[in-house]
Amino acid sequence: MSTLHVLSHSPFGDDRLSSCLRIFGADDGLLLSGDAVYALQPGTAPFDALSAHGLKLFVLAEDAQARAVSVPDWAGSIDYPAFVELSIRYDKVNSWL
DSSP: OOEEEEEOSOTTTSSHHHHHHHHOOTTOEEEEOGGGGGGGOTTSHHHHHHHHHTOEEEEEHHHHHHTTOOOOTTSEEEOHHHHHHHHHHSSEEEEEO
């Protein structure tokens, strides 16, 4: 069963991202929104963890732009309608609150 994991908190304030990556399945996807997009800052431990996993990573473009964070080529930059489509494509959606 596939899960879309949604993270919206900064990866520098707690360990939600590392907890998510520990249970991440082969068919799962990860969406970064809000302050979670700070995980895409090159040279940081969260960036290294995300790039090393080779996972299906999506980023809300509006949130990345608002925080002046570049979305790497290996991540999909999406808008809110695409977020809705992703939510339907996966069997479950898990928001890491």
